[in-house]
Amino acid sequence: MQTSWPQEACNGEPLIRVRGLCNRFGRHVVHEALDLDLYPGEILGVVGGSGTGKSVLLRSIVGLLRPAEGRIEVFGEDLQRLSPSARSRLERRFGVLFQRGALFTSLTLEENVAVPLIEHAGLPRADAEALARVKLALAGLPAEAACQYPASLSGGMIKRAALARALALDPEVLFLDEPTAGLDPIGAAAFDRLLLTLRDALGLSVFLVTHDLDTLYTACDRVAVLAQKRVLVADRLATVEATDDAWIHDYFHGPRGRAARRAAHPVKEP
Amino acid sequence: MPEPMTAPATKPVDEPGRIDAQGERLAIRGDWTLAHHASLKRQVERLARGREPFVRELDLSPLAALDTAGAVLLMELTGAERLAAIDDWAPELPATRRALLRTLGEAMVDRPAPASPPRRPLREGLARVGQRVEGLYQQQRQLLGFIGLVLATLAATAWRPGRWRLTSVVAQLHQTGLNALPIVALLTFLVGAVVAFLGATVLRDFGATIYTVNLVAFAFLREFGVLLAAILLAGRTASAFTAQLGAMKANEELDAVRTLGLDPVELLVLPRVLAMMLTLPILTFVGMLSGILGGALICALALDISLFQFVAILQRDIPLNHFLVGLAKAPLFAFLVAVIGCLEGFKVSGSAQSVGEHTTSSVVQSIFVVILLDAVAALFFMEMGW
Numbered sequence: 271m272q273t274s275w276p277q278e279a280c281n282g283e284p285l286i287r288v289r290g291l292c293n294r295f296g297r298h299v300v301h302e303a304l305d306l307d308l309y310p311g312e313i314l315g316v317v318g319g320s321g322t323g324k325s326v327l328l329r330s331i332v333g334l335l336r337p338a339e340g341r342i343e344v345f346g347e348d349l350q351r352l353s354p355s356a357r358s359r360l361e362r363r364f365g366v367l368f369q370r371g372a373l374f375t376s377l378t379l380e381e382n383v384a385v386p387l388i389e390h391a392g393l394p395r396a397d398a399e400a401l402a403r404v405k406l407a408l409a410g411l412p413a414e415a416a417c418q419y420p421a422s423l424s425g426g427m428i429k430r431a432a433l434a435r436a437l438a439l440d441p442e443v444l445f446l447d448e449p450t451a452g453l454d455p456i457g458a459a460a461f462d463r464l465l466l467t468l469r470d471a472l473g474l475s476v477f478l479v480t481h482d483l484d485t486l487y488t489a490c491d492r493v494a495v496l497a498q499k500r501v502l503v504a505d506r507l508a509t510v511e512a513t514d515d516a517w518i519h520d521y522f523h524g525p526r527g528r529a530a531r532r533a534a535h536p537v538k539e540p
Numbered sequence: 541m542p543e544p545m546t547a548p549a550t551k552p553v554d555e556p557g558r559i560d561a562q563g564e565r566l567a568i569r570g571d572w573t574l575a576h577h578a579s580l581k582r583q584v585e586r587l588a589r590g591r592e593p594f595v596r597e598l599d600l601s602p603l604a605a606l607d608t609a610g611a612v613l614l615m616e617l618t619g620a621e622r623l624a625a626i627d628d629w630a631p632e633l634p635a636t637r638r639a640l641l642r643t644l645g646e647a648m649v650d651r652p653a654p655a656s657p658p659r660r661p662l663r664e665g666l667a668r669v670g671q672r673v674e675g676l677y678q679q680q681r682q683l684l685g686f687i688g689l690v691l692a693t694l695a696a697t698a699w700r701p702g703r704w705r706l707t708s709v710v711a712q713l714h715q716t717g718l719n720a721l722p723i724v725a726l727l728t729f730l731v732g733a734v735v736a737f738l739g740a741t742v743l744r745d746f747g748a749t750i751y752t753v754n755l756v757a758f759a760f761l762r763e764f765g766v767l768l769a770a771i772l773l774a775g776r777t778a779s780a781f782t783a784q785l786g787a788m789k790a791n792e793e794l795d796a797v798r799t800l801g802l803d804p805v806e807l808l809v810l811p812r813v814l815a816m817m818l819t820l821p822i823l824t825f826v827g828m829l830s831g832i833l834g835g836a837l838i839c840a841l842a843l844d845i846s847l848f849q850f851v852a853i854l855q856r857d858i859p860l861n862h863f864l865v866g867l868a869k870a871p872l873f874a875f876l877v878a879v880i881g882c883l884e885g886f887k888v889s890g891s892a893q894s895v896g897e898h899t900t901s902s903v904v905q906s907i908f909v910v911i912l913l914d915a916v917a918a919l920f921f922m923e924m925g926w
Contacts, residue, residue: 404648421891470636
């Protein structure tokens with residue numbers, strides 16, 4: 271599925287605005303003066319080598335990590351300065367899929383997805399679980415998986431269930447940390463399609479940390495490259511590919527990058 | 541190509557969703573979102589009650605906002621098959637909205653709600669009792685088997701000093717022994733003081749307060765020193781062993797140890813068991829001393845028995861064998877507490893709840909075993925006249 275996001279959409283107010291972000295662990299500097307925007311309705315792919323702080327960036331935006339310096343605005347508000355109740359209200363407007371799923375191991379999948387529906391939306395338990403089963407089906411899980419515990423599932427199924435939980439409250443912004451890692455290629459392609467469908471149908475904005483080049487080519491509207499402790503470039507894929515940087519060149523023009531681009535644009539390749 | 545989207549939060553009007561019946565045709569109006577779920581659910585159920593819901597004609601064009609929760613309620617009106625075929629009967633809807641409804645319908649086709657199994661309280665209760673009894677039996681079997689395994693591994697490595705994990709044993713000694721010293725000393729000191737107070741109160745009526753010294757010394761040398769230290773270690777260390785090994789099991793670290801050709805019992809269990817068997821006698825000794833000290837303090841303050849007098853009575857009245865009887869139990873208690881802690885750790889399965897259950901079980905079991913064995917040993921030593 272080929273998407274082209276109208277450039278003018280990016281001229282609106284960004285939903286998430288990161289300015290001058292610095293993150294340090296002891297003496298180890300992860301980010302320095304990092305700027306990044308996420309616009310409404312776009313799927314932003316965040317790429318970078320291992321250890322460049324992609325997950326750290328995600329954790330600081332959703333407020334799990336207090337940045338050393340800089341300002342992060344989500345829906346125009348600074349999470350760290352809000353009162354707990356205002357912060358909780360804001361946090362309901364985004365869904366997070368963690369790298370390893372982070373499902374509650376003592377609950378079944380259906381209960382995992384039902385937790386935010388019961389706690390925040392105030393649904394009765396039976397309704398919440400019925401809705402949870404639909405979300406699990408939407409994420410591509412078989413019906414009998416709903417009553418199983420995370421310990422008895424494969425990694426791919428855990429990813430899907432975690433996506434279902436992230437989508438439970440129909441969030442406006444979805445944060446995904448390597449969602450297709452550990453999925454088979456068929457499942458990963460289905461995931462990309464699902465992401466596009468949900469984005470189009472629900473008007474989601476997606477912050478997508480990924481190593482999956484196919485996802486970048488099929489699903490992402492813009493790509494941000496994290497390197498040298500900051501965002502090197504954040505733009506349409508064609509612009510990013512053409513950026514004069516050794517790492518970017520190796521990333522997009524290596525054998526895997528070429529294959530992914532051929533798969534996404536079969537005609538353009540000579 | 542998707543048309544530009546307005547985020548749901550920026551919608552100008554917020555109108556609760558409703559269903560207008562126009563003959564056989566239902567007009568779906570307003571916001572069908574999670575926020576209005578309760579009222580929408582009531583309306584849908586009222587319509588669906590008593591009739592086949594799938595034949596209704598829907599007019600979706602007046603629909604304002606829709607999210608997955610609302611789409612699920614629409615599906616209850618139409619059924620999944622008709623929703624999957626939305627392109628045929630509602631082509632006037634925006635492509636994005638049709639995509640959501642179609643995706644949802646396709647995901648839920650051939651997926652009836654799961655039938656909840658019938659409840660039989662009596663049978664379930666009986667089954668649970670049976671499971672508990674069977675579980676208790678299996679638990680004892682496993683414990684005996686594991687004790688055998690640990691002893692066999694110990695015997696196999698005892699003659700090969702190259703396979704002794706000295707560093708590991710010392711690290712465990714530090715954690716289970718040295719770090720536990722202050723709390724053991726403090727608690728036994730306090731209990732010693734309490735025992736002396738009790739003795740003083742009861743013996744005063746007989747004019748025999750001087751025997752408070754014998755009471756404290758007997759109690760701590762034979763029973764309380766080792767019992768208190770063992771119970772403290774059961775709470776402090778058996779739980780730590782279970783949690784450590786359980787987290788390793790959940791993280792597949794134990795499997796990694798096995799696939800690297802190493803023996804988890806030799807690598808993880810033996811150092812812990814040996815460290816405990818060295819630790820508990822030392823802690824017992826400290827507990828005895830500090831308990832007697834607590835008693836001596838009360839004797840000096842409340843009964844005017846000076847410290848010199850106290851020590852003189854100890855020397856005259858208390859033979860060495862009481863001390864040995866108390867100390868002899870320590871290695872056995874230590875072995876059982878450590879083995880139970882490790883075994884429960886190996887039994888952990890994946891979930892956080894399982895870690896909690898097995899940690900509880902390890903503490904309960906080890907304290908139970910310590911007190912049971914102590915009672916048996918007290919009988920035995922009394923019959924033997926030791």
